[in-house]
Amino acid sequence: MRILLAEDDPLLGDGLRAGLRQLGFQVDWVRDGAAAARELRAEPYAAAVLDLGLPLKDGMDVLAETRRAGLTMPILVLTARDGVPDRIRGLDVGADDYVVKPVDLHELAARLRALVRRAHGQPQECLRAQGLVLDPAGHTVQLAGAEVALSSREFDLLHALMLNAGRVLSREQLEQHLYSWGQEVDSNAIEVHIHHLRRKLGTDTIRTVRGVGYLMPRDA
Known part of the structure; x- marks a missing residue:
C-alpha cells in the first residue's frame, strides 16, 4: 500500500522510509508541512504518517486543513510531543492514531495496517x-x-x-x-x-x- 511520510529529520525519515519499504509499503517522503498538505490533497494515499514539528507549516495545521477539506484517509501522528493536551488536541483535530517517538518500526507498520483495514470496513487482520x-x-x-x-x-x-x-x-x-x-x-x-x-x-x-x-x- 502507498503511504505519505511527513518527517523533517533526515536520519529518522530515511530510516522510516527504508524500514517501511522492507515491510511492504510504498513510501513517498516529504520534509515540510507545506509539501505534506499539498500531497495529501493531490494523491489518494492509503494512509499518512505525520510529524507535528514540521517546517513551513505545523503538522497540527496540516491535519486540521486536511480534515476541513473533507479528506478521510487515515492519518497517524508520529511526534515527540508527548503531553496529554497535545494528544487530546491531535485526536480531536482528526488524527486516527497518536504515537510518541521513538516507536518500534514493526509496531508502526501494524498500526498503519490496522488503520487501513478499519478505513475499508475490514476488522480482521487477514x-x-x-x-x-x-x-x-x-x-x-x-x-x-x-x-x-x-x-x-x-x-x-x-x-x-x-x-x-x-x-x-x-x-x-x-x-x-x-x-x-x-x-x-x-x-x-x-x-x-x-x-x-x-x-x-x-x-x-x-x-x-x-x-x-x-x-x-x-x-x-
Missing part, C-alpha cells in the same frame, strides 16, 4: 474473499489452505483488490496503490500483473469490468 486468505503482516496468500507464491507487485495488487472487494478499481487507481514517486510504470503493467494473478489463483477470481477496471467480488 482478508478473505473468493477462497483466498491474505495476511498483510506475514505477506502471505493462501488458496484453499495452500500457500500461493506471489511477487511483491502481485501481492500488493491483490491486497488492493481484496481491501476493496465488491468495488471496481480503475487501472490508474491500482497504479497509484502500487507505485511511489519515481518508479517507472509500463503502460500494460497492471494488465500483466492481473494475468499472472489469474493464472495462479483462477480465471474467475478477478473480474474485468470493460472500460472501467477490475473487481474482486465479495463472498456471498
Whole structure:
C-alpha cells in the first residue's frame, strides 16, 4: 500500500522510509508541512504518517486543513510531543492514531495496517474473499489452505483488490496503490500483473469490468 511520510529529520525519515519499504509499503517522503498538505490533497494515499514539528507549516495545521477539506484517509501522528493536551488536541483535530517517538518500526507498520483495514470496513487482520486468505503482516496468500507464491507487485495488487472487494478499481487507481514517486510504470503493467494473478489463483477470481477496471467480488 502507498503511504505519505511527513518527517523533517533526515536520519529518522530515511530510516522510516527504508524500514517501511522492507515491510511492504510504498513510501513517498516529504520534509515540510507545506509539501505534506499539498500531497495529501493531490494523491489518494492509503494512509499518512505525520510529524507535528514540521517546517513551513505545523503538522497540527496540516491535519486540521486536511480534515476541513473533507479528506478521510487515515492519518497517524508520529511526534515527540508527548503531553496529554497535545494528544487530546491531535485526536480531536482528526488524527486516527497518536504515537510518541521513538516507536518500534514493526509496531508502526501494524498500526498503519490496522488503520487501513478499519478505513475499508475490514476488522480482521487477514482478508478473505473468493477462497483466498491474505495476511498483510506475514505477506502471505493462501488458496484453499495452500500457500500461493506471489511477487511483491502481485501481492500488493491483490491486497488492493481484496481491501476493496465488491468495488471496481480503475487501472490508474491500482497504479497509484502500487507505485511511489519515481518508479517507472509500463503502460500494460497492471494488465500483466492481473494475468499472472489469474493464472495462479483462477480465471474467475478477478473480474474485468470493460472500460472501467477490475473487481474482486465479495463472498456471498
